[in-house]
Amino acid sequence: MPADETIQYPIATVDAVILTIEDDQVKVLLHRRDRDPFKGDWALPGGFVHVDEDADAEAAMRRVLAEKVGTNGLYLEQLASYSGPARDPRGWSISITHLALVPRGALEFEGGDVQLAALDALPDLAFDHARIIADARARLVGKGSYSTLPASFLPPEFTLGEMQKAYETVLGTQIDQSSFRRKVADLDLIEETGETRREGRRRPAKLFRLRDGIGTFDRTLATGLG
Amino acid sequence: MPADETIQYPIATVDAVILTIEDDQVKVLLHRRDRDPFKGDWALPGGFVHVDEDADAEAAMRRVLAEKVGTNGLYLEQLASYSGPARDPRGWSISITHLALVPRGALEFEGGDVQLAALDALPDLAFDHARIIADARARLVGKGSYSTLPASFLPPEFTLGEMQKAYETVLGTQIDQSSFRRKVADLDLIEETGETRREGRRRPAKLFRLRDGIGTFDRTLATGLG
DNA sequence: TCAATAGTGTCTGTCAGACATTATTAC
DNA sequence: GTAATAATGTCTGACAGACACTATTGA
Numbered sequence: 001m002p003a004d005e006t007i008q009y010p011i012a013t014v015d016a017v018i019l020t021i022e023d024d025q026v027k028v029l030l031h032r033r034d035r036d037p038f039k040g041d042w043a044l045p046g047g048f049v050h051v052d053e054d055a056d057a058e059a060a061m062r063r064v065l066a067e068k069v070g071t072n073g074l075y076l077e078q079l080a081s082y083s084g085p086a087r088d089p090r091g092w093s094i095s096i097t098h099l100a101l102v103p104r105g106a107l108e109f110e111g112g113d114v115q116l117a118a119l120d121a122l123p124d125l126a127f128d129h130a131r132i133i134a135d136a137r138a139r140l141v142g143k144g145s146y147s148t149l150p151a152s153f154l155p156p157e158f159t160l161g162e163m164q165k166a167y168e169t170v171l172g173t174q175i176d177q178s179s180f181r182r183k184v185a186d187l188d189l190i191e192e193t194g195e196t197r198r199e200g201r202r203r204p205a206k207l208f209r210l211r212d213g214i215g216t217f218d219r220t221l222a223t224g225l226g
Numbered sequence: 227m228p229a230d231e232t233i234q235y236p237i238a239t240v241d242a243v244i245l246t247i248e249d250d251q252v253k254v255l256l257h258r259r260d261r262d263p264f265k266g267d268w269a270l271p272g273g274f275v276h277v278d279e280d281a282d283a284e285a286a287m288r289r290v291l292a293e294k295v296g297t298n299g300l301y302l303e304q305l306a307s308y309s310g311p312a313r314d315p316r317g318w319s320i321s322i323t324h325l326a327l328v329p330r331g332a333l334e335f336e337g338g339d340v341q342l343a344a345l346d347a348l349p350d351l352a353f354d355h356a357r358i359i360a361d362a363r364a365r366l367v368g369k370g371s372y373s374t375l376p377a378s379f380l381p382p383e384f385t386l387g388e389m390q391k392a393y394e395t396v397l398g399t400q401i402d403q404s405s406f407r408r409k410v411a412d413l414d415l416i417e418e419t420g421e422t423r424r425e426g427r428r429r430p431a432k433l434f435r436l437r438d439g440i441g442t443f444d445r446t447l448a449t450g451l452g
Numbered sequence: 453t454c455a456a457t458a459g460t461g462t463c464t465g466t467c468a469g470a471c472a473t474t475a476t477t478a479c
Numbered sequence: 480g481t482a483a484t485a486a487t488g489t490c491t492g493a494c495a496g497a498c499a500c501t502a503t504t505g506a
Contacts, residue, residue: 009238010235084281092275160458161457177459178462407486426484428482428485430476458503461498465497466493467493469490472487475484475486
């Protein structure tokens, strides 16, 4: 490690892939850039790491998200780092990216410079953000089949039908109702709230919530997905 | 993104967790630091990103490894980033860490400032490298049970007994011989070389190699591990 | 009653784990 | 033969997937 005083440090930024489900599609939150580079283009919400105030990259990410899209307290998971001389025209840069899966209701923003875009219909994106989103999607689908990850898209109270639908949306496949419920019951992931929800002219569904201490843990919820 | 000219960039480094199996134990390659900070302490091999010559963080990692421990052409996987004001006494820093799993025979070094240390018997380590190694270990064990990751520890030709032993070492459990072989056969991961290896007074074992195109892919090789 | 979804019960093929058995070598 | 590991065969319980069936509501 040359403790060389001539070392130049790269630009350090953080970017977030915030995913949610809307209209039975996985969507990503995009932010329109209001300055160069890529002024006017859509991009992941992101910004510089501030070494004078941020405790680490995740803290920088939370600060940026609060400033730009008004979200607070999201569960953030580190995704990967992207680096190189060409990805940012300002110079050799490192972006530390994060992933958040949130229920649609947890996002509040008034159109204009923020939008939710379906993963299958992304606009042109600034920097290498299209690649980052593609990687995030691969992670979501990959982990979706053997973890409780898709449950992160659910609001605090939900029906089993909604839960199954979230898994099907993430995985892009149909899941047998009976198998799904049996597995959920076996894993002891959720508990009844005691309430029901009636919607339209059909049998009302029981409401459930995630049990305490159920984070994202790796147990198969939906296997054999063709 | 304040295109603020007063932004200070953090120190950017790369560090590698190079794991191998020796004496039926998973070991990590450590390098003794020859300068401050932490001069004389054991640390992961690492160094600064050089923005004037590295194409990205992985290229920086390969350059550092070639310089410090003489390894080339390893398969490197990005692990995670670690950042903050306190982890490096030189200032607010980001380390982009990488993971490599290699057969013992692929590592060549003459003692002194490089050693292999068992994960269960690590010396005191510089920076936050103990934490990084703990995270790498968790990843190895976690992915070991549902992927071909442990096969990366095998030399080009190996017996089924060696393959099973590698899995058992990684997972820290016993695997039933019959189940293991059945699964390996079903997944079509390996092929016979046609050679055998005889060792001591017992039946010689057939030698196998990984089939073309078998990288690290996620299929259960050893399930139900207690 | 019908439509629509909620929720349950049952059968079956697959497969992991356990365990027994045979094969092959050096001594 | 004995010791030691290599390699294969067989049984069984668990469980995912398929699918049929019942439950409950509004109209």
